[in-house]
Amino acid sequence: MKKFAFFSFLVLFFFSCKEKTINLGEKVSFSIEKDISYGESSEQKMDLYIPQNKDSIRGIFVMIHGGGWKGGDKSNLTLFTLSMMERFPDYAFANINYRLASNNSFILPSQTDDLDSALDLLVIKSVEIKSKPQFILLGNSAGGHLSMLYGYNRMFDSKHRKNVKAIVNIAGPADLSDPDFKNYSDYDFVEKHMIDLSKPTPIDITNQDIPNPIFWINETSPPTISFFGNNDQIIPISQKTILDSVLYKNKVYNQSFEFSGGHLDWNNEKNSPIIIKRINEFLKDIK
Template structure:
């Protein structure tokens, strides 16, 4: 673990209950943990807002992975803190959302939760700027699906998809070890409009159009969960619709994007990409 990530670990261990996080001499955030943005116990977020609130330009909403039925916001705390160092003039909301269970579907609960989180933030923060959705794995899928299908008020400035599936009907993705869950329990059939298949309804690429937000994606070159074919599919659809986009490969598998070599690469590319967006 490099020095910066070790430093972030110390922040988490000793400052998680404090109201202020000091990332460096000149970077300080106000911190609120486990804020309820809805009535369900799983609808919680950790919110970090720069001390100088007037300087805030964007809000990142961080969406964890876990196959739509597992994971928690704390899985991305270290990455969120490292993003705060790179983006000291942005606010960050690291969210939990309702997980799928044997009696509850993932969709559309989880996209509804993203909407609730956005509505909550609009209501309590003095920030007029748009949002950036950043998610990994299932969280990357949800970030894309919400942005392409449900962002009716045009609040999403950009999407950062890290190892998330965009086309659930891709034959290569059907090798996913829990694909039966995708087929049988990802989407509530009652939520699907007539004439649309489950695969299309739940696939972000199905909803891409010329007004979709700029999208940045990352894929592992040895990912056994999300095949690299997903990269070509998403790139092609975004390009066809003339949506600003970039995609990159990193060395390793599905979880290796967080390691001390890949995480700084991802953050650098996120910074460069967002600087290109007006």
């Protein structure tokens, strides 16, 4: 029965996408715009889901995929985004791609610049759809790191940081200098390709501190909810302890939870509904 229900859901989803609408239940429907360009690169694309009841859109979730900063795609978060839309029918959702790092390119500042550019477009869209220009940055893995870095980092010229209402970090690293994180199999790539050193950086801040979200946390940082796997071999559970400690020290409202399993198990049938429920409760607390 479960398989049949899931198949029916997919049929409805793909049929509705053809029609440019998604129906997720009684009185819950969204219009969809696929692959909107927010820059000149073919990677700078987003899918935008807008509630068809536009009278009371409370803000925009910005979904930021993982993939080790050099892989992944917004399609990895499509089904989770749909599940979120069922619970949050009064929010718009932007599921974004960004320029990926490679052996010949860097993570920063390209990827935080892309967030800025995507939010530029979403500010314009928020006027069109009569939404508040408030953003909830939700990222998993590398996307979680980027959501925190954008929301916390006061060095980058982030035009929309003040409009970030909350951050949802799912298994993203908050401290890249954590010795446990250095066991990550691709750590060598991350270390060599995190920052483009040809770009100017402040002389009083080390290149090790710049990409570390916890370095930038202060009392003005956005409320943050985080989720970490208790058997994650990529993002160690020590990251939870580190992030919690710095947020509490700076009196930033925060919650954090462990889920059962490894790095990708947050999005399975057991954990995903619990995570969405926790996000919903968290956002009610910070109204």
